[in-house]
Amino acid sequence: MARRYVSVKEIAAKAGVSFQTASKVLNGGNVRVSAETAARIMAVAEKLGYRPNTVARSLVQQSTSTIGLVTGDLTDGALSQFAVAAERTARRHEHAVLIGNMAVHDEDGTAVLQMLIDRRVDGIIAAAPQLEGDTAVADLLRRYVPAVSLHHVPGGGVPLVGSNHRDGARLATRHLLSLGHTRIGTVTGPFRRHVVRSRLHGYEDALRQAGIEPGEDLAVEADWTPGTAAAATRLLLQRDPEMTAIFVHSDTMAIGVLSALAAAGRSVPGDVAVVSCDDMPFAEYLTPSLSSLRVPFAQTGERAVELLLSSIGGQDPPAEPVLLPVELIVRGSCGSPAPASAARPLPAQTSAPAAPRTEDS
Amino acid sequence: MARRYVSVKEIAAKAGVSFQTASKVLNGGNVRVSAETAARIMAVAEKLGYRPNTVARSLVQQSTSTIGLVTGDLTDGALSQFAVAAERTARRHEHAVLIGNMAVHDEDGTAVLQMLIDRRVDGIIAAAPQLEGDTAVADLLRRYVPAVSLHHVPGGGVPLVGSNHRDGARLATRHLLSLGHTRIGTVTGPFRRHVVRSRLHGYEDALRQAGIEPGEDLAVEADWTPGTAAAATRLLLQRDPEMTAIFVHSDTMAIGVLSALAAAGRSVPGDVAVVSCDDMPFAEYLTPSLSSLRVPFAQTGERAVELLLSSIGGQDPPAEPVLLPVELIVRGSCGSPAPASAARPLPAQTSAPAAPRTEDS
DNA sequence: ACCTTTTACGCGAACGTTCGTCCACCCCTC
């Protein structure tokens, strides 16, 4: 191992030309060289296994062909789907991805971001919801290179990509209402998150449209883990023993919800119907199979990278957030009369007006 | 945005010194400068927000302080735990992580690896089990920079870090045997994977030690997804309706196993006991809560990076694979008489001799 | 007052590229 890298100078020497000429031949630009010299250079390069040094290239071209990806906990299925798609898309466009993961909550967002900037990434994708309130991070995001964010950035100025969570929640809640439920609880993520508030609004929208005033005690906060979701469920059952449906904000939490319901002796969907969010791959195989809002994480990753790259290329990013539609996947857990895997796309024209931007992403 | 980066030359000019002097002051090396000039330079740098250009630095120092991480599908909870810990550890040691994810199976491993090498990473961590048979990848892994692998590398020469899966499987199977089960099926990952074969060997070890000849038809292959695991479970039930226990190779697959058992009207653990592998965070919250072998993914990531960094630093990597111990977490799904969360560490002295290296990792 | 040592910097070179300009030919052409 540790064999020395071969530089263009070496191959130039062996081919008997100046290194600049070799460089021109090798990067395939418009060269003014005879076919034979070119062939000779190529042959030597081939034989020696020449690979251009991208760091030198980056230095002169003032571009690293690398994007930085700062994420929240990648252990989360949703974020990892996003990251995988983003990396894939970047690579398809000849860009590498430098990753900055913020696993723990007390980690310093600016430090992670600064590390990426110090490495002169061409652009940054922010996918760390925990940073959505951080103004120092927001400043960095605006200051150096083009950026795209998945979450709200205080002060704006950074293009957003996300899903229409308000519409999604409205859709899910409306589905439960259409099944005859009127006492619908919800187990949510942390209230301080935009996505959670968007979903709460959608949930309330649907209830009000059905003439039901949403009770504040029927929305209980959890922290995305099954454990807290189970606790939240117990609290809901205690507050309203007549509750017959739960809208939960993630499939992982739904595992906790199902577990708590089972422990309380409530059958699903017989006693309590459950609809969740995310539609992780395992949702279909839970017992009972879980109805869930499919959030297009992979598409979001793809779009985010494409947006970023075009922004790096000098194009103006969209001023409005790009919101991808979510889709309700109906399965066993909500006890729908149509228990088939009927996917119902969101109707384009919703009666409620489009929600303001800060509420949706 | 897109504010120009400030270089050391600019700050030198403003401070009235040569840029080399400024450089010496700023990188804190042993400088021979007066305290006042140093202070002046620092002040200017501070004011202008100077950040050294790491790509230029990399060029002269022949080191990027970056490691490459090539992974299999990061969407998998196990791999993402590993990756998160690896990135964290790398960052703690002032190294960035360039990621190459191989989401889809037909992706070209050498291309991903070559991309990292072209970017002159200082070392590479391979965590893509799907590449374990790829000799071209193995050659790349050996050739340029230090590497550490999670999976077996054909031809050797790359230090390995992993878990003792054979011991783990033996432990799990033995636990089921101790509960009185004699007809124990297993739902495995793809047979071609080393980890799967190691676990099969451990499973067979335990059965033979108990005087039971493992029946070939009681080991059914799946592909890590709940769907195929459910199918495998149905096949097991059909082959041996008297089967009373299942050892399944991942928690995600266990979801499918539980689902298939429920659909077949078998209660868990009443009719069929289930022990799984991985101990993902959700395992505890499945219904029933899942007994599982805890695999130390995070520790593995940490160790892998530490090993790689010391290897980059010039130290000889260990010739023998580093195998971390697994631990059986007993919960409800195996119907253990001690349903408490009693964790039983693997006894140090196993009657069977240490398994050969290629079987364990 | 001269030589030596120290202090405080400057300076050239190198890392491996890309890019634009410059120049030495060779082949025509009138």
Added chain:
DNA sequence: GAGGGGTGGACGAACGTTCGCGTAAAAGGT
């Protein structure tokens, strides 16, 4: 046989650093 227009390739410069050595001026010694 001098001017003209390609061809084919050399060459200098730049990107932003780090590193080692060179060297003025100031300080110290006899």
